[in-house]
Amino acid sequence: MLLLDYSAKKEQMLQEYYAQLEPQIETGEPWSDAHTWTILTGEVEILIRDTLQLYHDLIRADEFHHYCATTQSQYPYAQQDVQFDALFHKLHTLVEKEIALAAQFAQHGYSPKSYEDLVECCRAVEVLLADESPIYTSEAFQTVLQHSLDDIKAGRVVEMPPEPL
Amino acid sequence: MALRSVGTATFWQQYRALPEPIRRLARTTYRQFLQDPWHASFHRKKPSALERLHPPIYEFRITRQYRALCQVEGEEYCWIFIGDHVAFDREVRRLAR
Secondary structure, X not given: OHHHHHHHHHHHHHHHHHHXXXXXXXXXXXXXXXXXXXXXXXXXXXXXXXXXXXXXXXXXXXXXXXXXXXXXXXXXXXXXXXXXXXXXXXXXXXHHHHHHHHHHHHHOOOOOOOHHHHHXXXXXXXXXXXXXXXXXXXXXXXXXXXXXXHHHHHOOEEEOOOOOO | OOOEEEEEHHHHHHHHOOOHHHHHHHXXXXXXXXXXXXXXXXXXXXXXXXXXXXXXXXXXXXXOOEEEEEEEEOOEEEEEEEEEHHHHHHHHHHHHO
């Protein structure tokens, strides 16, 4: 699947990008050199922006993956799904590393623009990868579920149309 | 016995609130469900948090992000929830703040 291959390559590229950036921050005193500082903050912004884009690309690719699964009898769903899982796990690792990186920058007075989005992205991937969706134990979900169960009791149900939904 | 499938009023309300591309995908998924209710792409499973309920409730995957819940009794399927788990989780956390 082209979309999956593209996302996998992009994830690899971002891991390499991160691997180049990290030692520059870990070693030396980039904070004391204005020129290096400017370059590094710019690089971190790009890294985070592209990682967030990768998340959105993967979500779209996953939608297409499920579309293919239900419309093409020969589609190798199980095989592709394993690759999607692996890629979401890799993305999660990358996002966690970037959050740590952003925290280092924040300690020196610079908070990357999309930091909050990155934290949200991390949580979103955790939701997608969880063995069981965390929403089910929430009070809000239990309320919504109760509405639906009340619908059943009150007979507020509609037969699925012959040409469904 | 033929499969009978209904949706609650709450389910239909949630369905209508979905983005159109996801509604289209839900329709495609449902057509597949009518042919094979155990298709691998559904990742059909009983959420342990809902195990106390009877008849049992199963989760069906539309995508990793969008999933539906169905109460199943023999060949009778009652759809009770459809939605975006990432957005729902975000909203739960926002309300908790």
